[in-house]
Amino acid sequence: METISALFAARVAEFETFPLLVVPADAxxxxxxxxxxxxxxxxxxxxDALARALxxxxxxxxxxxxxxLGNRPEMMVWKLALARLGISWVPVNPDYRPAEVAYLLQDSSAVLAVTTGDLLDLMQEGLTQSGREIPLVELSENTPExxxxxxxxxxQNAVSGETEASLIYTSGTTGRPKGCMLSHDYEVQxxxxxxxxxxxxxxxxxxxxxxxxLPLFHVNAAILLFFAVMETGSAQIMPERFSASSWWREIVETEATAAHYLGIVIPALMNRAPDEFESKHKIEFAVGAGVEPTLHRPFEERFGFPLIEVWGMSEMCRLLGDYENPRSIDTRAIGRPQAGLEVRVVDDQDNEVPRGTAGEMVLRHSAATPRKGAFSGxxxxxxxxEKAWRGGWxxxxxxxxxxxxxxxYFVDRKKNIIxxxxxxxxxxxxxxxxxxHPNVERVAVIAVSDDMRDEExxxxxQSISRDDEVAAKELFDHCFERLAYFKAPGWLRFVPEVPVTGTQKVQxxxxxxxxxxxTESAYDFRSLKKRG
Structure with a gap:
């Protein structure tokens, strides 16, 4: 089946009474x-009701x-209703600042904005800053008019596998987030x-x-998992966000049999004292990315199920994974190439490097159809x-x-990505x-290791005049007011000079x-990086 609507209709007919979307209780x-x-x-x-109204x-x-809509289950109802009509679903990160929402609204040319009461101010301010005049609808219990x-x-043509199903904004190395166009066929695949x-x-x-x-504005929860669950007649459990204190309780209460995780989850759970729920779970496997090899085996021994490390990205519908025994859990193994996902490791000139040598991972479906199963652009x-696809990879x-x-084996993050x-x-x-900011002559933003959050x-x-703590706090506030809270610098250090090349490229x-x-001599603002 090439379209989301065809897949969903078939699964409703086959699994009508089976659970699909589950939200844990949380007073x-x-x-x-x-x-x-x-x-x-x-x-x-x-x-059906939502699609008719639209x-x-x-x-x-x-x-x-x-x-x-945050992580409300209605997010997926909207996704399915829009897919039926051939409308592209553009999810918005609730941690965005108004200026970031404004950019998304401008770049996407969205014709309607939908939100809830607790996020209404954010969307309204984003609309105002965008300068666009499009309708804004607040979600209610009943399908709105x-x-x-x-x-x-x-x-006017029929919805097909090539129809755009989602526009997912991902961080790009050149600054502004880039909108990844994902087709129906991509998401089903x-x-x-x-x-x-x-x-x-x-x-x-x-x-x-x-x-x-994980958040429903990302591919992992909203597409990868959602359509795997739908394909198989399974269910997806969607808490509001990760909480170490409620992880095991919610897993037990919702009768979860599997889980998705990010690297931050593993140390957070390992650092907690045993509680009454962790021994009652029925988890058979967990899929994720970023677990430290030093924690991988101890976690599995303590909690009794495998952590399956995978690699994926918004631009490619197929993922790599170390899911076959014997696994390499003391390393950063992420799986092997296979039919439909060819992989090479290349140098800066796109020449393949010898085995065991670090290089950039490039991939394709096959020589005959390199872009099959990839994003639309x-x-x-x-x-x-085209730059990303140079040389057919x-x-x-x-x-x-x-x-x-x-x-x-995974070695390092994308260049200039934290x-x-x-x-x-x-x-x-x-x-x-x-x-x-008027006090900034030159700036370089880098990633530093963080025990809890992987990187910070x-x-x-390089300041123009002031370089004291007050000046540092002004710069933090400048970012915090304009960018999503997690993007503001957790550390800020004044340096005598930011080194550049002869062509003024920062080194x-x-x-x-x-x-x-x-971080030595740097100002620490990590405790100020909070939602809201």
Whole structure:
């Protein structure tokens, strides 16, 4: 099946009474405090009503709608309803600042914005700053009556596998987030691929229930897992966000049999004293990325299930994974190439490097159809799309090695990308924000190691005048007010000079001497990086 609607209709017919979307009970949460368990049939009814209301208001094939609903299960109802009509789902990160929302609304050309009462101010301010006049609808318990679309339906042909299903914004190394256009065929394939991996990964209709605290504006939870669950008649459990204190309780109460994680989850759970719930879980496997090899084996021994390390990205529907025994859990192994996902490791000139040598991972479906199963491109950035696909291989920007047995080992993050608590943060975006401040002559933003969050953002600033703690706090506030909270620098250090080349390109590798601690003499603002 090439379209999301065709897949969903088939699964509703087959698994009508089976649970699909589950939300744990949480009395402190602003939505569904008692939790929900919606079956395939119940979700289908909600999708039917929403799709009819949107169609009656003139929205259809080729439109885009921006949706800001956090981790509410309604996010997925909206996704399915929009897919049926050929409308692209544009999820909005609730941690964005208004200026970031404004950019998304401008770049995507969304014709309608949807949100909830607790996020209404953010979306409204984003709309104001965008300068665009598009309708804003607040979600209610009942399907709302939508304002009539100001534009006619762009396409009159039937929804197909090539139709854009989602526009997912990802951090790019050049600054502003890039909109990844994902087709119906891409999203269906992503779920099918994941569900069919085998080995230690097992999905079974009516039995598998996957607990996933990851955000629904990312590919992992909203596409990879959601469509694997749908493909197999399984269920997805969606807490509001990750909480170490409620992880085991919610897993037990929702009868989860599998889980998704990020690197931050593992030390947080290992650092907690045993509680009454951790020995009662029924988890068979967990899938994620970023676990430290030193914690991998101890975690499995303590909690009794495998952590399956995988690699994936928004631009490619297929993932790599170390899911076959024997696994290499004392390393950063992420799996082997296979039919439908060819991998090479290359140098800066795109020459393949010897086995065991670090290089950039590039990939494709096959020589005959290199882009099959890949994203449709970066919105409004055709040159960037072609640059990423140079030579017929998609350039991931990730540094890996490959051994003689084809096992791939992760080495380093993308250039100029900081990985903090599962968020990919573009250093260039923070640099651009800081460079606007009148006290900044030059700036370099780098990643520094963080025991809890994997990496933290550090800004190295060559100031024009002041370089004291008050000046540092002003710079932190400058970023915190304009960017999502997690992007603001957790560390800020004034330096005499930010080194540059003759062409004024910043030399980040020359910032500090070998063995020097970058955070020494830096101001620590990590405790101020909070939501809200």
């Amino acid at each position: 402190s949460r602003s939505y569904h405090p008692e939790g929900v368990c919606w079956s395939y049939g119940e979700v289908g009814q909600k999708v 169609a009656n208001a003139g929205y259809g094939h080729g439109h885009r709608i921006a949706v800001l 939508f304002p009539q679309s100001a534009t006619s339906v762009p396409r 992503m779920g099918t691929w994941y569900a069919g991996r085998g080995g230690l990964i097992r999905f079974e209709a009516g039995e598998t229930r996957v607990y996933c605290p 970066y919105l409004n950035l055709p040159e960037e799309t 998609f350039h991931t920007g990730d540094t890996v090695t490959m051994d003689e047995n084809d096992m791939i 990985r903090r608590s599962g968020e990919n943060i573009a250093a260039a975006e923070i640099e651009a924000c800081l460079q606007d 953002v550090m800004a190295c600033v 980040k590798h020359a910032m500090f001497a070998e063995g020097e601690n970058p």
